Amino acid sequence: MDRPGLAAFLRRRRAGLSPSDVGLPETSRRRTPGLRREEVAVLAGVSSDFYARLEQARGSDPSESVVAALARALRCTPDEKDHLFRLAGVPVPPRQVARHLDxxxxxxxxxxxxxxxxxxxxxxxxxxxxxxxxxxxxxxxxxxxxxxxxxxxxxxxxxxxxxxxxxxxxxxxxxxxxxxxxxxxxxxxxxxxxxxxxxxxxxxxxxxxxxxxxxxxxxxxxxxxxxxxxxxxxxxxxxxxxxxxxxxxxxxxxxxxxxxxxxxxxxxxxxxxxxxxxxxxxxxxxxxxxxxxxxxx
Missing domain, CATH: 3.30.450.180 (Beta-Lactamase)
Incomplete structure (x- = not known):
């Protein structure tokens, strides 16, 4: 597991999203761009403390299901999802077989x-x-x-x-x-x-x-x-x-x-x-x- 790399990736993805990107209402003016840690935690179904520790490169290792939930919460592309799994040290899941043309x-x-x-x-x-x-x-x-x-x-x-x-x-x-x-x-x-x-x-x-x-x-x-x-x-x-x-x-x-x-x-x-x-x-x-x-x- 690459803890520093995982922490940096999570912070960057969170900063690149707005509430509207993930279906959350735009509320009061924010001091910094991006989602709050608490919002990502809610979207991923994990505790705020657990997610905060991941961004701080400490705490327990996330499971495959948690990494998948984080990828969904952070709206990762397929390539970003693969990268996230590798950083977290868990097996990269196979991609779905394409059966229709985009x-x-x-x-x-x-x-x-x-x-x-x-x-x-x-x-x-x-x-x-x-x-x-x-x-x-x-x-x-x-x-x-x-x-x-x-x-x-x-x-x-x-x-x-x-x-x-x-x-x-x-x-x-x-x-x-x-x-x-x-x-x-x-x-x-x-x-x-x-x-x-x-x-x-x-x-x-x-x-x-x-x-x-x-x-x-x-x-x-x-x-x-x-x-x-x-x-x-x-x-x-x-x-x-x-x-x-x-x-x-x-x-x-x-x-x-x-x-x-x-x-x-x-x-x-x-x-x-x-x-x-x-x-x-x-x-x-x-x-x-x-x-x-x-x-x-």
Whole structure:
């Protein structure tokens, strides 16, 4: 436990909040900015004396539940909450798995209709794909659950590899496993990740072999080739943007410089728009991305 660090952090967070930030009424003029110690103690459900001793770097060690209550009372961000737990010397709790796109990420994703884009959480569950990504990979439907999980489909559904040149498959398998291993390291106590890993190991000998290597890395930049039945081989640069708070990944495929990938993607975009228009002529819809759980045929 870092008592001086914990005390300094608590004082700084308290000074940075106003009563209105935490739902308290604004009362008389305050001599110093921020909340009073007594107010933080009430919000956290601890005694004023106990909280005062924490800010003075003395007293008994706080429990995990008390640290969690302090994080809520002080309106800590996820990163600040992790920091608070480390300062208090208690295990950092795993973060919740993101199952919906936040508005900012959705806005960005929907404005990338000229590039194949897929958004998935750190368990590999696809949250969003755009029409061009679907057309490139031959994805006809986005289902909830394991059927839309990037890792599960790669290791248990042979058809998911059909458009990937055979020479690239082993490298992509290793990249998937090292990425999932990074999530496992952060969420080792989370039944969702342990269950996924156990099931993958039970269904795939290749996964078991790669998992035992203990390679850990979140893939952020890579090269990718997709063999499309209409436009042929498309060479792409894979860029993965990772949100630090939730671990959500936005995978964007960019045309590889010096190739005809840009022209092929544009052709796919036009062909996809034409097919969508024929299917939706009576409904009056415009092409758009698909969020997890939406069914399109």
């Amino acid at each position: 508005p900012g990420l959705r806005h960005l994703a929907t404005h990338l209709d000229g590039l194949p884009t897929c958004v998935y959480n750190d368990l590999g569950e696809v949250l969003y794909t755009n029409a061009l990504d679907d057309a490139l990979h031959g994805r006809d439907e986005l289902r909830p659950g394991r059927d839309s999980n990037v890792y599960w489909r790669w290791f248990t559904c042979p058809a998911s590899r059909d458009r990937v040149p055979e020479a690239d498959r082993a490298r992509l398998s290793a990249a998937h496993v090292s990425d999932l291993r990074a999530t496992y390291s952060r969420r080792a106590e989370d039944a969702q990740i342990t269950g996924l890993v156990d099931d993958l190991a039970a269904h795939s000998a290749e996964f078991r072999m790669l998992w035992d290597r203990h390679e850990v890395a979140v893939r952020r930049v890579d090269l990718k080739e997709v063999r499309h039945p209409t436009v042929g081989l498309v060479r792409l640069r894979c860029q993965v943007l990772v949100t630090p708070e939730t671990g959500v990944r936005m995978r964007i495929l960019l045309p590889l410089e010096g190739t005809d990938a840009a022209e092929k993607l544009e052709l796919l975009r036009v062909l996809g728009t034409q097919r969508f228009s024929r299917r939706s002529e009576d409904a009056g819809h415009a092409p758009q991305g698909r969020a997890r759980g939406a069914h399109h045929r």
